Amino acid sequence: MSDLDIQIPTTFDPFTDANADNSSAGSKDYVHIRIQQRNGRKSLTTVQGLKKEFSYNKILKDLKKEFCCNGTVVQDPELGQVIQLQGDQRKNVSTFLVQAGIVKKDYIKIHGF
Secondary structure: OOOOOOOOOOOOOHHHHHHHHOOOHHHOOOEEEEEEEOOOOOEEEEEEOOOOOOOHHHHHHHHHHHHOOOEEEEEEOOOEEEEEEEOOOHHHHHHHHHHOOOOOHHHEEEOOO
16 A cells, blocks of 8 residues: 555644744834825825824924914824824925934835725
8 A cells, every 4th residue: 555655734834834833024114194085175194103202293283384284193002103194295204204213114005995
């Protein structure tokens, strides 16, 4: 029966190898810039994931002055502090964060339509 030895296939989980090899890749801290639709044409831009060492109020103050819009810092139980700005400011915020040296371009993710 040596010619007819049958190997039973074992279950293969492709994510176990990926998680074991790139354990540091999952720990990258991205800054997420999203847009939320309010009513009609109104929208909000949210920025989350900035490091806690930065002063959110100072960043918000500069963003408001730069883009001539209103905004606030909201404390979320799951996400932490989130910056909200009026209007669709996704591209403006991403370029501002890169030029100010707050975040590298590789660590910014822009979401939305």
